[in-house]
Amino acid sequence: GDSVTQMEGPVTLSEEAFLTINCTYTATGYPSLFWYVQYPGEGLQLLLKATKADDKGSNKGFEATYRKETTSFHLEKGSVQVSDSAVYFCALFSTGGFKTIFGAGTRLFVKA
Amino acid sequence: GAVVSQHPSRVICKSGTSVKIECRSLDFQATTMFWYRQFPKQSLMLMATSNEGSKATYEQGVEKDKFLINHASLTLSTLTVTSAHPEDSSFYICSAASGGPDTDTQYFGPGTRLTVL
Numbered sequence: 001g002d003s004v005t006q007m008e009g010p011v012t013l014s015e016e017a018f019l020t021i022n023c024t025y026t027a028t029g030y031p032s033l034f035w036y037v038q039y040p041g042e043g044l045q046l047l048l049k050a051t052k053a054d055d056k057g058s059n060k061g062f063e064a065t066y067r068k069e070t071t072s073f074h075l076e077k078g079s080v081q082v083s084d085s086a087v088y089f090c091a092l093f094s095t096g097g098f099k100t101i102f103g104a105g106t107r108l109f110v111k112a
Numbered sequence: 113g114a115v116v117s118q119h120p121s122r123v124i125c126k127s128g129t130s131v132k133i134e135c136r137s138l139d140f141q142a143t144t145m146f147w148y149r150q151f152p153k154q155s156l157m158l159m160a161t162s163n164e165g166s167k168a169t170y171e172q173g174v175e176k177d178k179f180l181i182n183h184a185s186l187t188l189s190t191l192t193v194t195s196a197h198p199e200d201s202s203f204y205i206c207s208a209a210s211g212g213p214d215t216d217t218q219y220f221g222p223g224t225r226l227t228v229l
Binding site for chain 2: 032034036041042043044045046049051089093095098099100102103104105107
């Protein structure tokens, strides 16, 4: 079945460092891909999405490109801030099952 | 836009009692709502999918008689945890999808932390 694999955390960075969180997926068809962010004690917020190959989703300085050839959707940010500390979930929308499949989540700590 | 609320945000109850959690889409009509459970430092586990006016579809291993889901309108879904026990303590999160061209995008509520004593 469809699945999402993302790098294990926690990831600890200093402020203004470059961030990459790797995400790969397995799916039949052409799923939409997402990154969600969860701040402590809160629900998930949609960070960005891409719906087809070579699409780039971007928001708040974060970006990710839908790479069909490598089945990847890596999250990047050029300069992280302390306020970016959160858990990041990569996800795909499974058109077959009409549901969202989440990765395990990657916790990011950004220190000042 | 696309705001989803949950109520209550936190509830503590005694073992054996039932707890109802509400999920509302505030500024859009949600054709489909999803209920998830999240254990500490883990990902979300889909419990069930509900469509307005029809019975919920439960994921394998989720007891439908214990976790009652009602999707009475296009803006409201409720999850009732019946005869709650300490092992039901968890963070419950709902999400809603509006259908149409963004049917693949879910908007999440802030979550409800349930503690069963």
